[in-house]
Amino acid sequence: ETGVTQSPTHLIKTRGQQVTLRCSSQSGHNTVSWYQQALGQGPQFIFQYYREEENGRGNFPPRFSGLQFPNYSSELNVNALELDDSALYLCASSRDRGQETQYFGPGTRLLVL
């Protein structure tokens, strides 16, 4: 077990709705990264938060947004859900930003109908 937790484990939403996913990082880790993994693909980087500030962003539209809290837990918010947003959303925490090894949570499976 990595100590990274995510909630909820599964979620079903309809197109146009908004969703918030949560992640608690491993103790001692100040950096959280979010990934989207579609079926049959590798994880795609959404963004990273380091000490409550965004520290890099992948090729995702602005309707994907995030937050990191003082305890280093994090949220991923997705507005105006589209069918293609259906995926496994993974949170990974690391001791610091940069090249540090990342440890993944179990993920949230989102289905958009």
Add this chain to the structure above:
Amino acid sequence: RKEVEQDPGPFNVPEGATVAFNCTYSNSASQSFFWYRQDCRKEPKLLMSVYSSGNEDGRFTAQLNRASQYISLLIRDSKLSDSATYLCVVNTGNQFYFGTGTSLTVIP
């Protein structure tokens, strides 16, 4: 061009076989490299970091060739429990790039 390219497989090998996976990356400024393992419907788990000098962890050996921008993973004496998808991961300093993964099934 994708940042990280892997042969998706599938690789089906008998128990006890040796199997090798390869991965290429496009950004010559990439700084750190990893292999992750992902079981079906589970999260990726770190298998090993990859260093220029090569590194070994039991039956697993990883190699990095910076000149060719190429990473490899060798699994010796395959076990049934090695069946999984193996993800090649490259870090450019502020972003991790994952390959699509290579599927391995070890057959009794």
